[in-house]
Amino acid sequence: MKILLVIIDGLGDRPIAKLGDRTPLDAAKTPNLDYMAKQGVCGLITPFLFSQEKEPTSEGAHIALFGYQNYFLGRGPYEAVGAGMKMNAGDVALRVNFATVDKNFKIIDRRAGRIEKTQPLIKALSKIKIKGVKFLIKRSFGHRAVLLLKCLRLNLKQLSSGISDNDSHKNKVKIKKIIPLNQSREAKFTADVLSEYLARVHHILKDHFLNRKREKQGLLPANYLLVRGAGKFKKTPSFKERYNLSAACVAGGGLYKGVAKILGMDLIKVKGATGMADTNLKAKFRVAKNALRKYNFVFLHIKATDTFAHDNDFIGKKKFIEKIDKNIKSILCLKNALIVITADHSTCCNMKAHCLEPIPILIFGDGKDNVSQFSERTCAKGNFKKIKQTDLMPKILKLAKI
Ligand SMILES: [Zn+2]
Ligand SMILES: [Zn+2]
Structure with missing residues (x-):
């Protein structure tokens, strides 16, 4: 049957x-x-x-x-593959919210005013590589996206999904620091490299023309990425x-x-x-x-x-x-x-x-x-x-x- x-x-x-x-x-x-x-x-x-x-x-x-x-595998890989991204063994994926933070990194809105049009922002983030890790980001729907971390130099450095989220799931509080959840070198490396990426992304987004335009229109800028649900891909x-x-x-x-x-x-x-x-x-x-x-x-x-x-x-x-x-x-x-x-x-x-x-x-x-x-x-x-x-x-x- x-x-x-x-x-x-x-x-x-x-x-x-x-x-x-x-x-x-x-x-x-x-x-x-x-x-x-x-x-x-x-x-x-x-x-x-x-x-x-x-x-x-x-x-x-x-x-x-x-x-x-x-x-x-954790949520990230299922979201990434569902959004049409290709994952290989060892890659780490996370769910992303475009969000709004103030100068002190306090969250104003976890969804950046429910922004829909994120493609120009995603384009501006398309070619980021840090310490041998390539960062790929893709829109899923609304303010949501998926982030994929690929190690370009396998065997030299390995990625880990043993890292915390930076999303406190509340507005009006500071974003959380990404920290390793275990003692491994890989978890520390992944937490560090992702933190560096998020700082760089904030730098790009805060001055992006689309966000400037949104602010002029009285809309919230999508100037930060909240990430959660890290998962490592395996067959x-x-x-x-x-x-x-x-x-x-x-x-x-x-x-x-x-x-x-x-x-x-x-x-x-x-x-x-x-x-x-x-x-x-x-x-x-x-x-x-x-x-x-x-x-x-x-x-x-x-x-x-x-x-x-x-x-x-x-x-x-x-x-x-x-x-x-x-x-x-x-x-x-x-x-x-x-x-x-x-x-x-x-x-x-x-x-x-x-x-x-x-x-x-x-x-x-x-x-x-x-x-x-x-x-x-x-x-x-x-x-x-x-x-x-x-x-x-x-x-x-x-x-x-x-
Ligand atoms: Zn369900
Ligand atoms: Zn549900």
Whole structure:
């Protein structure tokens, strides 16, 4: 059997008083998902946490649900590869925010007034090399970018991801110093060279014509880079090598494309797949369905449920789930395929954050149980029971008889 894995980001939630003590999924009208629950098997997944985590991250949770928890690279490399950058073993990548600081390096705005047009700034930063390290920066979206550090003289100097962030995640405080997080020479070298780079970048940005123009217009200048999530690239065994599956990914968000690409999946482009609430769900389901003709395994990612929950917009989350339900109808006729619908983690509206609530899962295409509605509450009674996130791949491979 072929496998279609649909990840609805941050789907699970807690009951909300204004929804009649129901979760957005429970409150949503979802006739198609309920039909699939009725004809399929339901259960719950307990989220995986890396030792340093208090709540799940999207990148960590995806890596765990695909069964690659021993190959986690940190956020930077997944973002970089998702943004189309080519990484080699030993390269270090970080996420970047264009930000505004004052003369004393106090953060005025972590997002530089949500600047969109960063290309002229990025161009001005395009050819920086310090102590044998080349710095490449690429825009992802809005004020966000990715920074890639490449060692030009391998064997002489090595880079390390064991360095701290400079982002204090708050405005009106001083930027943090990048420091090594371990005793190694590599971590010290990387922290030093990155600090030197950030100072040089500030020097270039503060006098850049675009920032001068922004200031004249009363806008905040994007005069500093906040960096976080350092990760070092190393080769990860592909889905083909690990599971003997030809795999493809349909996603809008860069991070998810990056995860898929690093796991050796082919990325399938979909017009209008934005990773936001306006994404073209109809096209995504159609493309994923067609991809099953060629591939054994298709990973379809849908993002906006998580985004609504981060804003405590539980009505938005509920309505978006209803929109997914309408569009999911087109895959109900799939033959000889196991359709798995679940999430990477729950995102609790009332916390505006990822949370530890168990994740609902629905498996359609191999057997049925007594659950007739898709929700956290009803999934607790399903025959799939409650499994660990890292056991998901072995379980579904077994069901699909692979
Ligand atoms: Zn997520
Ligand atoms: Zn999130």
